[in-house]
Amino acid sequence: MAVDMSMPVLVVDDYKTMVRIITNLLKQLGFQNIEAASDGKEAFAKMQEQKYGLVISDWNMEPMTGYELLREVRSADTLKTTPFIMVTAESKTENVIAAKKAGVNNYIVKPFNAATLKGKIAAVLGDF
Numbered sequence: 001m002a003v004d005m006s007m008p009v010l011v012v013d014d015y016k017t018m019v020r021i022i023t024n025l026l027k028q029l030g031f032q033n034i035e036a037a038s039d040g041k042e043a044f045a046k047m048q049e050q051k052y053g054l055v056i057s058d059w060n061m062e063p064m065t066g067y068e069l070l071r072e073v074r075s076a077d078t079l080k081t082t083p084f085i086m087v088t089a090e091s092k093t094e095n096v097i098a099a100k101k102a103g104v105n106n107y108i109v110k111p112f113n114a115a116t117l118k119g120k121i122a123a124v125l126g127d128f
Contacts, residue, residue: 002126002127002128003121003122003125003126003127003128004053005030005031005032005128006032006033007031007033007052007053007054008033008034008035008050008051008052008053009026009031009033009034009035009052009053009054009055009056010034010035010036010037010043010046010047010052010054010055010056010057011023011026011034011035011036011037011056011057012036012037012038012039012040012042012043012055012056012057012058012061012066012069013036013038013057013058013061013087014038014039014058014060014061014062015058016038018058018087018110019036019038022056022087022117023036025113025114025117026056026117028114029114029117029118029121029128030128035050035052038061039061039062039063039064040057040061040063040064040065040066040068040069040072041063041064043055043057043069044064044069044072044073047073047079047082048076048078048079051082052082053083053125054082054083054084054085054121054124054125055069055073055082055083055084055085056085056087056108057069057070057084057085057086057087058086058087058088059086059087059088059089059090059095059099060088060089066086066087066088067086067095067098067099067102070084070086070099070102070103070104071102074102074103080103083105083124083125084103084104084105085104085105085106085107085108085120085121085124086099086104086106086107086108087108087109087110087112088107088108088109088110089109089110090109091109105123105124106120106121106123106124107120108120
């Protein structure tokens, strides 16, 4: 099944520069409909208003972390199947295990490039 490049993608990061970098990489890969949220709380509110085809979230944010956002998303009936990729600067094994247990679809460690991002997205959504 081909990936719908017009599906809405939500990028969640409290660091504006990182939002811009991920947005630009997504655009390079062909995604057209990209929105941003600056923390898990804002992202969760947006997700209750609109269905996203993919969420790419940073782990470390205040007041609601990406991990807490993931747990909220997975416990909400209308959102629990949303593809979710976690981004982090730390490759701590316990974080990866916790995210996997919470239902993350994939995990990216910073820094990364368009090829890495494409591979992670393809692993979750299928080739594009």
